[in-house]
Each structure stands twice: as structure tokens, then as C-alpha cells.
Amino acid sequence: MKTFKQHESQVRSYVRSFPAVFEKAKGSILCDEQGKEYIDFFAGAGTLNYGHNNPLVSKALVDYINKDGIIHGLDKATTAKKQFLDQFYDTILQPRHMEYKIQFTGPTGTNAVESALKLVRMVKGRSNVISFTNAFHGLTMGSMAVTANAFYRDEAFINRTNVSFMPFDGYFGEEVNTAEYLRTFLEDQSSGVDLPAAIILETIQAEGGINVASDKWLQDIEQICRDFDILLIVDDIQVGNGRTGTFFSFENAGINPDIITLSKSIGGGLPLSMVLLKGELDQWKPGEHTGTFRGNNLAFVASRELLSYWENDSLSQTVQNKEKIIKERLNEISNKFPTIDSKVRGKGMICGLKVPLRGFCGDISEEAFSRGLLIELAGAQDDVLKLLPPLTIENDLLQEGLQIIEDSIASVLERREAMVEGLNHDS
Incomplete structure (x- = not known):
């Protein structure tokens, strides 16, 4: 990341949340220069509803450029x-x-x-x-x-x-x-x-x-x-x-x-x-x-x-089906970790998990990134974990990303509890 720190303005933002140099992407997967793959629950802040390098787009663009x-x-x-x-x-x-x-x-x-x-x-x-x-x-x-x-x-x-x-x-x-x-x-x-x-x-x-x-x-x-x-x-x-x-x-x-x-x-x-x-x-x-x-x-x-x-309602049906998957899993996750007092919100394939604990969502995002998931935050206090995957994401990748969220919450809670125990022990 040396080049970006040396030459790019301090105003840069997402590179701080996702500190990797991304080289290529396809569908709902990004890949960094080291070959590590990341599931994309960010989709360019909602710019990539149809996925990275959608094949319809790639072919049409190449043909158009080749024809001057x-x-x-x-x-x-x-x-x-x-x-x-x-x-x-x-x-x-x-x-x-x-x-x-x-x-x-x-x-x-x-x-x-x-x-x-x-x-x-x-x-x-x-x-x-x-x-x-x-x-x-x-x-x-x-x-x-x-x-x-x-x-x-x-x-x-x-x-x-x-x-x-x-x-x-x-x-x-x-x-x-x-x-x-x-x-x-x-x-x-x-x-x-x-x-x-x-x-x-x-x-x-x-x-x-x-x-x-x-x-x-x-x-x-x-x-x-x-x-x-x-x-x-x-x-x-x-x-x-x-x-x-x-x-x-x-x-x-x-x-x-x-x-x-x-x-x-x-x-x-x-x-x-x-x-x-x-x-x-x-x-x-x-x-x-x-x-x-x-x-x-x-x-x-x-x-x-x-x-x-x-041209038909196939994508609409797909989004409705995936909304059910996302909300069911988020509700399961919310119920599994009652101590974080989380609330599920959203519609379609923009959903979120609001967690009132200060800094908790940021810790989840950071942990999820280390496990291969890009996910950002929303809300004035960054207290909502924001799910914004491509509409075209495969169901297995969607489930895998949701599992990473669950595992990340468990990991962050474990670290926080260990920290509290350590402070209590020292006192």
C-alpha cells in the first residue's frame, strides 16, 4: 500500500476499510494481487448491481471499441x-x-x-x-x-x-x-x-x-x-x-x-x-x-x-428470494448473539444489522475483511452493518458471506470478552 500512502490524498476512504490492492474481479468476487479472493457485499456502493465484469457488458464494450x-x-x-x-x-x-x-x-x-x-x-x-x-x-x-x-x-x-x-x-x-x-x-x-x-x-x-x-x-x-x-x-x-x-x-x-x-x-x-x-x-x-x-x-x-x-420479472423474483435468505439468516444471527442487541432492517437486497455497541460494526467489517468478505457500514454513527451484494450473486456465495458475518461477530465478541476479563483480572 506504500504507493497509495505516498501519492494519494488523505481523503481516500474505502482503501482504509479494505487495505488490499485489487487486481481483477468477476461477478461477486474480487481478487487482490496476492490471489486472495473476497466475496463482495459492497458492490461499489451500489454501482455493481449486475456484478463485476458482467459478460453482457464486457462483450458489448469490446465490440464497440473495436468498431471505433x-x-x-x-x-x-x-x-x-x-x-x-x-x-x-x-x-x-x-x-x-x-x-x-x-x-x-x-x-x-x-x-x-x-x-x-x-x-x-x-x-x-x-x-x-x-x-x-x-x-x-x-x-x-x-x-x-x-x-x-x-x-x-x-x-x-x-x-x-x-x-x-x-x-x-x-x-x-x-x-x-x-x-x-x-x-x-x-x-x-x-x-x-x-x-x-x-x-x-x-x-x-x-x-x-x-x-x-x-x-x-x-x-x-x-x-x-x-x-x-x-x-x-x-x-x-x-x-x-x-x-x-x-x-x-x-x-x-x-x-x-x-x-x-x-x-x-x-x-x-x-x-x-x-x-x-x-x-x-x-x-x-x-x-x-x-x-x-x-x-x-x-x-x-x-x-x-x-x-x-x-424484459421479464425474473430478476425481480430473484431479488425477492434472496431478500428472504438474507433476512432469515440475519435474524438467526441476531437471535444467536442477544448481547449485542442487534436489529435487522432493509428491503430487497439492501439490508443491514444495526448494532448500538460503539465501534462494534467497524470491528465486524474489519474481521470480515480478514476472512474474505467486503462489507461496509452505514448510519451517522457507523452503527449499521450494510449488506449490498450484487443482485446476481450466486446463492452459495451469498450464504458463504452471511456465514462470514456470523463468524466475525463471534470472533469480535470473543476478543471483547477476553479484553474485559483481562482488565478485571488486572484490577
């Missing part, structure tokens, strides 16, 4: 873009009776969020936006303003005005309906909360601790938007693209967002970021919002191939 296909095209018309747009409409939008214009932004999720925020303020002529506790929408200035975590916001010198934070579903426990709480603030002209241009939300707060909004809460928030002439933005960057079992995470709730942001897995591991906006909101002047890498032709090629997974 356009690599960089700004927002010019290209064959790759045309084929992607047609396929996305035919496979995703039309079967769901959804009519959206598609805007390609800069290559990452935060670029899509920035574009959405800029657009809603322009369309509505209002500056305020409502976001929620534990929200994460990106780390550029506009996106950071609607991100709640103080770790990212502190000393960033962002403009903290023009955003109001409200409690997410379940923030005060089941006894408080936070949608009605929000409605009360909007109805009261002395509440100090200005009428917003938009409400932005994640249906599942992934980075925020795998907090799952109920269908009823999402429906209530949508109704509030309609009642007060507010636009609804759903940030589906991490939990869209099939992560919950449906292509969009909000489908089961039956809501109809005005704007949807997509990135991460939509590009099949390559940078691609999109804003889906209703036609009446497409009020941009040509070139009013630009970006050198707005539309990645290699990602268009990759994504078009991966959209084939959504």
Missing part, C-alpha cells in the same frame, strides 16, 4: 445514445406507463441531484427545498446542502439557507406520523418553514442507516406535494436499478414523482447519471445546464445490455 465507436460526445447525438434511449423507453418507461424526458448530467449522482435542485427552483420560482433527517444526496455544494450528516456538512462552508430538514419516516418511532408533522409546518404560516419548490427524499436512506420509508408515508408525502403545489424528487441513485426488487424503488407505493435521479448501477459500473423529469418541467434553455461528460457513450452501451434483465 464514439467514446466522448458531449451531448451530441450518437448511435450509442440513440439505442440506449430507445431501449430505456421500451423496457423501463413504457411498460410502467411513465412519461419522462431524460436529461444526462455530469457523470456522478451528485450531478443529477444538483441539476434537479436547480431545475425545481427555476420552475417554481422558490428557493426553499425540504429534505429529511439522515438524508444523503451527494457532496457537491447544492447536494451537500440537502445532506443531513454533520460529518460531511461541518466546516464545508456551504450555504445552509434555502433548505429545511424534516423528520424522516420513523424518526420519532412508530407513534409519530412525520408526514402529518410536515403538513402542520406547511399549513402554519408562522412555522418559519418557507413553502418549498420541492421535497427531495430517498425511499430507503442507504447511507443514513438503511431507514425504510413505508408505502403509506411515501403516499402521504406525495399528497402533501400535490396539496401545496410542491414538486417531488425521488433520489433513486443507490436503491433504484432493481435493488429493492422493482426497477424503481417506489413502484410498490404507487407514487408518481415529478423528478427521479438515477446513477450508480444504471451505467453498469461506468459513470452515467440521469434526471428523469416530467415534460412540463423541461423548461431548460439549450445549454443552460451543461457538463463536459454529460452522457458517457461506453456507459450507454453497457446499460443497454443490462436493461435486458428487465
Whole structure:
């Protein structure tokens, strides 16, 4: 790791959690330079829903490059873009009776969020936006303003005005309906909360601790938007693209967002970021919002191939079946180790184990890595072990990874108990 310590900025993050030099990957397995294999329960923070080096993507990319296909095209018309747009409409939008214009932004999720925020303020002529506790929408200035975590916001010198934070579903426990709480603030002209241009939300707060909004809460928030002439933005960057079992995470709730942001897995591991906006909101002047890498032709090629997974409901059924496997095993693990007071949470193939013991999840992740499993943390206190495997992971690898989690918890508990006994003995 000497090269990275010597040359790369201190801001590097995941390399600290996973201190290995990875050389190759396939499906749900990564391999380091020493040949050690790791099961991937991280999937590029949700970028690799279809696995590493998906064979459909690899073949299509090699063929495209060998034919001298356009690599960089700004927002010019290209064959790759045309084929992607047609396929996305035919496979995703039309079967769901959804009519959206598609805007390609800069290559990452935060670029899509920035574009959405800029657009809603322009369309509505209002500056305020409502976001929620534990929200994460990106780390550029506009996106950071609607991100709640103080770790990212502190000393960033962002403009903290023009955003109001409200409690997410379940923030005060089941006894408080936070949608009605929000409605009360909007109805009261002395509440100090200005009428917003938009409400932005994640249906599942992934980075925020795998907090799952109920269908009823999402429906209530949508109704509030309609009642007060507010636009609804759903940030589906991490939990869209099939992560919950449906292509969009909000489908089961039956809501109809005005704007949807997509990135991460939509590009099949390559940078691609999109804003889906209703036609009446497409009020941009040509070139009013630009970006050198707005539309990645290699990602268009990759994504078009991966959209084939959504030509039937096979992948959706697979995700639902694997959700059962994951939750059953996590509940078994939680019951086996009652002293850690863990709670299982999640939906589809984004699940977590919340452990209130300080630093415990970090110790589990570290131990799991030593045993050949990549798994990261979530929540403001890093107190949720976050399971985010590729949707295409084989059942035996999934079970093997879950067993590593169980073994890692047992090992960490054993070490902690030995440490306590040693301190008691010394005293």
C-alpha cells in the first residue's frame, strides 16, 4: 500500500476499510494481487448491481471499441445514445406507463441531484427545498446542502439557507406520523418553514442507516406535494436499478414523482447519471445546464445490455428470494448473539444489522475483511452493518458471506470478552 500512502490524498476512504490492492474481479468476487479472493457485499456502493465484469457488458464494450465507436460526445447525438434511449423507453418507461424526458448530467449522482435542485427552483420560482433527517444526496455544494450528516456538512462552508430538514419516516418511532408533522409546518404560516419548490427524499436512506420509508408515508408525502403545489424528487441513485426488487424503488407505493435521479448501477459500473423529469418541467434553455461528460457513450452501451434483465420479472423474483435468505439468516444471527442487541432492517437486497455497541460494526467489517468478505457500514454513527451484494450473486456465495458475518461477530465478541476479563483480572 506504500504507493497509495505516498501519492494519494488523505481523503481516500474505502482503501482504509479494505487495505488490499485489487487486481481483477468477476461477478461477486474480487481478487487482490496476492490471489486472495473476497466475496463482495459492497458492490461499489451500489454501482455493481449486475456484478463485476458482467459478460453482457464486457462483450458489448469490446465490440464497440473495436468498431471505433464514439467514446466522448458531449451531448451530441450518437448511435450509442440513440439505442440506449430507445431501449430505456421500451423496457423501463413504457411498460410502467411513465412519461419522462431524460436529461444526462455530469457523470456522478451528485450531478443529477444538483441539476434537479436547480431545475425545481427555476420552475417554481422558490428557493426553499425540504429534505429529511439522515438524508444523503451527494457532496457537491447544492447536494451537500440537502445532506443531513454533520460529518460531511461541518466546516464545508456551504450555504445552509434555502433548505429545511424534516423528520424522516420513523424518526420519532412508530407513534409519530412525520408526514402529518410536515403538513402542520406547511399549513402554519408562522412555522418559519418557507413553502418549498420541492421535497427531495430517498425511499430507503442507504447511507443514513438503511431507514425504510413505508408505502403509506411515501403516499402521504406525495399528497402533501400535490396539496401545496410542491414538486417531488425521488433520489433513486443507490436503491433504484432493481435493488429493492422493482426497477424503481417506489413502484410498490404507487407514487408518481415529478423528478427521479438515477446513477450508480444504471451505467453498469461506468459513470452515467440521469434526471428523469416530467415534460412540463423541461423548461431548460439549450445549454443552460451543461457538463463536459454529460452522457458517457461506453456507459450507454453497457446499460443497454443490462436493461435486458428487465424484459421479464425474473430478476425481480430473484431479488425477492434472496431478500428472504438474507433476512432469515440475519435474524438467526441476531437471535444467536442477544448481547449485542442487534436489529435487522432493509428491503430487497439492501439490508443491514444495526448494532448500538460503539465501534462494534467497524470491528465486524474489519474481521470480515480478514476472512474474505467486503462489507461496509452505514448510519451517522457507523452503527449499521450494510449488506449490498450484487443482485446476481450466486446463492452459495451469498450464504458463504452471511456465514462470514456470523463468524466475525463471534470472533469480535470473543476478543471483547477476553479484553474485559483481562482488565478485571488486572484490577
